[in-house]
Amino acid sequence: MIEANRISKSFEGKLILDDISAKFHKGKTNLIIGSSGTGKSVFLKNLVGLVQPDEGEVLYDGRNFTHSDKTTKADIRREIGMLFQGGALFDSKNVEQNIMFPLDVLTDMPLDEKQDRVNYCLERVGLVDSNKKMPSEISGGMKKRVGIARAIVNNSKYLFCDEPNSGLDPQTSIVIDNLIYDITEELDITTIVVTHDMNSVMEIGENIVFLYKGKKLWEGNNENIFDCDCKELEDFIFANKLMRAVKKNRG
Numbered sequence: 001m002i003e004a005n006r007i008s009k010s011f012e013g014k015l016i017l018d019d020i021s022a023k024f025h026k027g028k029t030n031l032i033i034g035s036s037g038t039g040k041s042v043f044l045k046n047l048v049g050l051v052q053p054d055e056g057e058v059l060y061d062g063r064n065f066t067h068s069d070k071t072t073k074a075d076i077r078r079e080i081g082m083l084f085q086g087g088a089l090f091d092s093k094n095v096e097q098n099i100m101f102p103l104d105v106l107t108d109m110p111l112d113e114k115q116d117r118v119n120y121c122l123e124r125v126g127l128v129d130s131n132k133k134m135p136s137e138i139s140g141g142m143k144k145r146v147g148i149a150r151a152i153v154n155n156s157k158y159l160f161c162d163e164p165n166s167g168l169d170p171q172t173s174i175v176i177d178n179l180i181y182d183i184t185e186e187l188d189i190t191t192i193v194v195t196h197d198m199n200s201v202m203e204i205g206e207n208i209v210f211l212y213k214g215k216k217l218w219e220g221n222n223e224n225i226f227d228c229d230c231k232e233l234e235d236f237i238f239a240n241k242l243m244r245a246v247k248k249n250r251g
Helices: 040-048 070-077 095-106 111-124 140-152 170-187 198-204 231-250
Strands: 002-011 014-024 029-033 055-060 080-083 158-162 190-195 207-212 215-220
Touching (some): 002 040, 014 055, 014 207, 029 040, 029 198, 040 158, 040 190, 080 140, 095 111, 095 140, 111 140, 140 158, 140 170, 158 170, 170 190, 170 198
Parallel strands (some): 080 158
Antiparallel strands (some): 002 014, 002 055, 207 215
C-alpha cells in the first residue's frame, strides 16, 4: 500500500496540490483522474519522489519515503517501476536492451539471468521474439508493452503509469488497460495510473481518486462513480463522453 498524507505543493507561490490524502491499495489498479492542469502529474511526482512536498508525507508499506534517509529512499526506488507517457524508450537500444536497462543499472545479476528475466517479461506482455527489434520498427501499442515489460523486469512492488493510453487508438488502449490490470493482479503489486480517459476508468478503476484544481474531491470505484454527489466529477464524466462522441462522428 502507498499512502499520501496531507500532501501540499506550491510552485512560485501558486498552490498546485492542496492537502491531499489518499490510499492506494496492493493488488488493485488505483487511478488518479481529472482534467488537464488539475495537479495529477504533480501529485504523481510527489508520490515517486521526483518532487518534494511542501507539507505532508508519502508512505510505502509503512516506510516514510518523504522524510527517510538516502539509503531507505534508494531501497524504495529500486522497488518502483515506471511506465512513462510516451514510452520513453532509448532509440539507440533494441527492445531487449531497453528492458534489460534497469537490471544493468540496479543489479549485479549475471547476464544469463538477465536474459531469462527479459524473455519472461516479453512473454508476459505478448511480445515473444521481439528482442532485437528497434523502437522505430514497432507500433505505439508495442512501445507501451515494452515500457510495461521494462517497468516490471526488476520485480517491482509498485508500478506507476503516466497516461498509458496517450496516443493510442481505443482498441489498443483497452488492450493496454487489461494488461496493466492483469499484471497488477497476477504479481500482487500496487499500481497507480494517472489518466483522464473514462474508458480506462470503467475498465480498470478499482480505486479512483478524482482531483479538481489541486484538491481531492471524490474517491471511490468504477461501480459507484456514476452515483457520485460531486458536480465537478459529473462535469468531467460528461466532457469525456462528449469528446468521444465528437471523435466518433469525425471518424
